Amino acid sequence: MRRLGWIYMMILLVACSASEPQTQRDLPLQTLSGEQSNLSDYAGQVVIVNFWATWCAPCRVEMPELDAFYRAHQEEGVVVLAVNAGESVKRVQAYIDQEGYRFPVLLDADEAVADYFGGVRGMPTTFVLNRHGEIAYQHIGPLDQAILSEQVFPLLP
Numbered sequence: 001m002r003r004l005g006w007i008y009m010m011i012l013l014v015a016c017s018a019s020e021p022q023t024q025r026d027l028p029l030q031t032l033s034g035e036q037s038n039l040s041d042y043a044g045q046v047v048i049v050n051f052w053a054t055w056c057a058p059c060r061v062e063m064p065e066l067d068a069f070y071r072a073h074q075e076e077g078v079v080v081l082a083v084n085a086g087e088s089v090k091r092v093q094a095y096i097d098q099e100g101y102r103f104p105v106l107l108d109a110d111e112a113v114a115d116y117f118g119g120v121r122g123m124p125t126t127f128v129l130n131r132h133g134e135i136a137y138q139h140i141g142p143l144d145q146a147i148l149s150e151q152v153f154p155l156l157p
Helices: 002-019 057-076 089-099 112-116 145-155
Strands: 028-031 036-038 046-052 078-084 105-107 125-129 135-140
Touching (some): 046 057, 046 112, 057 145, 135 145
Parallel strands (some): 046 078
Antiparallel strands (some): 028 036, 125 135
């Protein structure tokens, strides 16, 4: 009987903790220039966190959409964080320079950022965080400006 009570309590604890929204915390992020920033630096903004790689064909299709959305809405408090998964700074920088993207690009060499979001099972994967740092939306696969508008605009004031 005690064992059954213990199992029930563990299930209850897991269920309760899973229902709470994930919020921003100090999660170290490295920029292409080697500077450190934190996810909490973007508190108060709607943050689009996009996991991608240069070798990912759907990511390459999606990147112009993200860049256009960022350029059009950054003054409204929208930021795109393009988190590269495990590639070298040199390779990522060359790709970003070649394409002329302006959104912040971050590196996730040890997958700490991906782990924070529960792991990334495919690329591209995008999370939209509301102004409180809570995950409001998750999308696996390429997205476009219509999907971004549908998910982001309700989070803006």
